Each structure stands twice: as structure tokens, then as C-alpha cells.
Amino acid sequence: MNAWLLTCNPDVFDLDGFRRDGHELRSWSVARYRNELEVGDGFVMWLTGPRGGLVGRGRFTGSPTRQSSAPDEYWQEDPGPRWYVPLVVDEWLDRPVPRQHFVQDDRFSAQSPLRTLFAGNPHKVTGAQWEAFEEAFESGLAPEGPTWLLEPGASVRRRELHDRYGGSRQGGISKCARSSNVLIFTDPQTGHRHGYFDEWAEDGTFHYTGEGQIGPQSFDSPGNAALRDHVRLRLALRVFEGSRGTVRYVGEFAVDPATPYSYGEAPETGGGPLRKVIRFHLSPVGSPRQPPTVAVGCGYRVADESVTPAAPQFGVPDPDLTGRNLRAHRGLQNSLAAAARDRGLEILSPRVTDPDFDLAWRRAADDVTVCEVKSLTRANETRQLRAGVGQLLDYHDRLRERAASVHAVLWVEYEPADSRWIALCERVGITLAWPGREDDVLG
Known part of the structure; x- marks a missing residue:
């Protein structure tokens, strides 16, 4: 018997939506090793992307066959005819076990399928690596807590939000002890008074100002540390528009892995002196489509033509x-x-x-x-x-x-x-x- 890893790109196929709507996964496309796939072979399912990881396990129930795909609302585009292997999923995790958990394991130090996730399905898994995946399921690594129920665009009273998921009822960054979430609130109507200027930037990420109203911001703050380390801590970043009363859920975001944050200057609360602030670079996870009732845009913010970009914290600048x-x-x-x-x-x-x-x-x-x-x-x-x-x-x-x-x-x-x-x-x-x-x- 062989063991395999199957990948799913959420930008191509909405696996979460497929499962949320009550569908059962019965096959998966394969482009390689078709002659080596056997009935009874075990597989693990891997979700790619910044919030991805190990999400399920199961076994093959037949041999691959070439057939027409059935494009529906879960596909971003028509997949066309492909080879599909029939399968059954024995277990899904409520939340992915991230890649970082496995790359620190010596069993993945050589010939790791996690280094070639960009290649076509399936990916070969060694016996030792399969044991590591099995251990992740058996040890209950998937975080527990209430299931996230809000869809992008939904409005909710902040008090009710914290009653269900936990976290501080004040402040812009609220790490939840009751669930594996960090609740992030952005509110231009009140944030500017405290030196919080949150906005989309030229690099295509949403720049969110960190925690701390007086003095230079640092990662000694629990909220700032939670944002920076949310992938390692397996925490979902949930962004809301508004800060008190009724707030609107925008969607799940993740820090940009190439440039997670940069530093800037902003005044202290009440128009005090300029101090160093952290600007987290957040990217949407999936498509946070908003309902038709959400108006487009806000008052124009004049772009500062005198500002030049700071030296990049990570990698090569664009x-x-x-x-x-x-x-x-x-x-x-x-x-x-x-x-x-x-x-x-x-x-x-x-x-x-x-x-x-x-x-x-x-x-x-x-x-x-x-x-x-x-x-x-x-x-x-x-x-x-x-x-x-x-x-x-x-x-x-x-x-x-x-x-x-x-x-x-x-x-x-x-x-x-x-x-x-x-x-x-x-x-x-x-x-x-x-x-x-x-x-x-x-x-």
C-alpha cells in the first residue's frame, strides 16, 4: 500500500463552501502516478494558501478514470476533462494543521511533499511522513472552540460577538481565549483620533495599524504579537468594520508572508507627538464579497506625494x-x-x-x-x-x-x-x- 497527499487550491475550488453546503467529496483529480494508485491507498488532503494546511484524510476506492468535470458554483473556472480517482473521506478537521508544524519535524527534512505543493496531484508520502500526519489527527491538533458562523457582510452587535467567541470588548485587536480567532476592528471615524490610519496600500494589502495609543508600538503588546504570529499559533484573523455597537464582518485575512509588516509614524491619541507605529500588511483569504446593501467607498484620502517607501523588512522591494x-x-x-x-x-x-x-x-x-x-x-x-x-x-x-x-x-x-x-x-x-x-x- 502507498500513501499520498492531495492538494486543493481554494482559489480554484471552494472546498470549504462545498463542505459547508453538505456535499460529500467522492473523487479528486490526479495528473501523476495514476498507474501506482491502488484501492485502499490512504491519502491526506492539504489546503494550500496562507491559512491552509492538513484538513482531512481518507482512502481511494477505485482506479482513476478520465471523465468530464461538472463545473458548478464551487469552481472558479470550468476544469474541463480530467483524470479522477474515486475516494472516501474518513475524517475532516475543523481547522487546518499548518505547514509549519510539519516542517519542524525531521521526518520532513528530505523528499518532503510540502516542498512541491505547486506540482500536480498526487504527492508521494513516505511511511514516516504518513505516521506524522496520523499523529496530527490522533493528538487533536485542530483547535477547539465554537464554529465560526458569520459570512462576509453580516452585521452583528459587538457584545454578542464577544459573548460567543471571547476576547476583549474594547480595543482594535481582540485575541480570543474561547476560540482560535483574533478579532480586528477598523473604524476610520474613530481610529484617526488615536493615530490609527488603516487603508489599502499600493502593494495590494490592507495596512492595519497595530495596538498602542501612547509611545512607540512594539511586539511586547499581546495583540501585535498575536497578529504577527497568527499562522504559527493557528489563529484566524477576522476583520470587522466599525469598533462599537453594531459592526460588519468583512472576512478572514492573513498577514502577507513576504512582508508581514512595516513601520511608520503617526500621532499619539489626541494629536500628540509622532511616534513609531506598526503597520500590518493584511491580505484577504478567499473572496470577501459583500452584499449589495454595502455602499461603495468613503471620502477621498489625498495620497501623500512626499512620502517614499521605507526599506523592505523582508525580501527584495518591488x-x-x-x-x-x-x-x-x-x-x-x-x-x-x-x-x-x-x-x-x-x-x-x-x-x-x-x-x-x-x-x-x-x-x-x-x-x-x-x-x-x-x-x-x-x-x-x-x-x-x-x-x-x-x-x-x-x-x-x-x-x-x-x-x-x-x-x-x-x-x-x-x-x-x-x-x-x-x-x-x-x-x-x-x-x-x-x-x-x-x-x-x-x-
Whole structure:
């Protein structure tokens, strides 16, 4: 008998939603080792991504066969014909056992399937590694506590939230002793008074200000340490909009593994002196789609053109977010916002409930234009245009249920050298424009 590991990418197939709706998993696609798979072989299921890990175990019940897939709402795209192996799942975990638990085990020091999760299914597992997976199930590593029931967009009284899941009823970061969650509250209406300026940043992550109203912030604070170490501690980060009374659940987030946090400056509570603050870089886990009743955007926040990005804490900096390009990006954004305001339009910045567009404007309550701004150089022009088109398609898809009419604008530094981009954008419903063509997008 052999042992195997199967991976599931939640961005391709919504396994959690599939199970939550009461469906049983009866087969899984396999691209390799099909001649080696036998009836009775054991397997473990692994969920990829920052909040993934070991989630289930079971056994194969037949030989792989090639068949047409059955695309439904759980697939992000039609999977097409594939090889599928029939199986039965004997046990699911309520919460994944993270990768870090296993990579510290000597049994995974060589020929580990955890190093090649990007490859096609299945992945070979040694006898010793299978024992390690079995031990994880038998020892009850999956954290216990009340099941998380809120869906993105749901409103709840903060008092009721803490009654069920635990955690402090005050403050912006609330680590729950009763459940494996950290509740995070962002509220621009009250946060600015304490030097908390939470916002989507150019790197595509939500920058959330850490805990501490007086003096420099540090990781001696339990809340800041819980955010930084939430993957190792197997804690889910639950972000809410609002800080008191009724709050709205935005969705689950995770610290960006490449750049988990950076440092900045902000005033102390009540407009005191500037002090060092921690800005956590949070990325959504899955798609935190909001219901149609959630309005798009909030008042426009002028981008600070004098600020240059700090040296990265981890890894190599993105050249598109440094020096000249960042200043050009913010200048383009502020100039277009000023032109839109001069024409009597309501200018918007994204809230945590929105995708991370650069700015938007509203002609009427149900007519929104969302805009992505890109600085350009001859060296990065194609890469920037590709990125902008992809981002706008994502923004439009996520906002179309929240406004009757959604328009998309890609605002760039100058007319692209390759004119095909104008027609390409037009075909997918995007207006490509640059300084001097304000009337094309604002008129």
C-alpha cells in the first residue's frame, strides 16, 4: 500500500463552501502516478494558501478514470476533462494543521511533499511522513472552540460577538481565549483620533495599524504579537468594520508572508507627538464579497506625494513601488481626483469592505466609476498595463452587485507606445486614458 497527499487550491475550488453546503467529496483529480494508485491507498488532503494546511484524510476506492468535470458554483473556472480517482473521506478537521508544524519535524527534512505543493496531484508520502500526519489527527491538533458562523457582510452587535467567541470588548485587536480567532476592528471615524490610519496600500494589502495609543508600538503588546504570529499559533484573523455597537464582518485575512509588516509614524491619541507605529500588511483569504446593501467607498484620502517607501523588512522591494514611480503614481491619482472634484463628482477612496482600487467617483447613488492608476516607464509599461487591466476586471466583478452601473478606468502616466492597448481595453469595457484626456473619463 502507498500513501499520498492531495492538494486543493481554494482559489480554484471552494472546498470549504462545498463542505459547508453538505456535499460529500467522492473523487479528486490526479495528473501523476495514476498507474501506482491502488484501492485502499490512504491519502491526506492539504489546503494550500496562507491559512491552509492538513484538513482531512481518507482512502481511494477505485482506479482513476478520465471523465468530464461538472463545473458548478464551487469552481472558479470550468476544469474541463480530467483524470479522477474515486475516494472516501474518513475524517475532516475543523481547522487546518499548518505547514509549519510539519516542517519542524525531521521526518520532513528530505523528499518532503510540502516542498512541491505547486506540482500536480498526487504527492508521494513516505511511511514516516504518513505516521506524522496520523499523529496530527490522533493528538487533536485542530483547535477547539465554537464554529465560526458569520459570512462576509453580516452585521452583528459587538457584545454578542464577544459573548460567543471571547476576547476583549474594547480595543482594535481582540485575541480570543474561547476560540482560535483574533478579532480586528477598523473604524476610520474613530481610529484617526488615536493615530490609527488603516487603508489599502499600493502593494495590494490592507495596512492595519497595530495596538498602542501612547509611545512607540512594539511586539511586547499581546495583540501585535498575536497578529504577527497568527499562522504559527493557528489563529484566524477576522476583520470587522466599525469598533462599537453594531459592526460588519468583512472576512478572514492573513498577514502577507513576504512582508508581514512595516513601520511608520503617526500621532499619539489626541494629536500628540509622532511616534513609531506598526503597520500590518493584511491580505484577504478567499473572496470577501459583500452584499449589495454595502455602499461603495468613503471620502477621498489625498495620497501623500512626499512620502517614499521605507526599506523592505523582508525580501527584495518591488521596483514599481519605490522612489520615482511611487511619487508619480500618487501625483497622477491626486491630480485626477482634483479634476473630478472640480466637475462636481463625489470622489471616493476604498474602505476595507471594497477591493483596493486607487480612487473612484460617483455620479449618482447607483453609478460608480472605479479607477486604477499606473505610473509608467518604457521598461515596465507592458507589465503595468497588464496588471492594471487584471485589477480592474477584478474590481468590476466584485462591485457589480453593489451598484447598478459600474465603469472602469485605467489612468496612466502617458499614452502607451503600443496603441493596441487602447482597443484591447475597450473590448473588455475599460477606458484607457492619460493626462490631457480628463474629459474622456469625467465628462
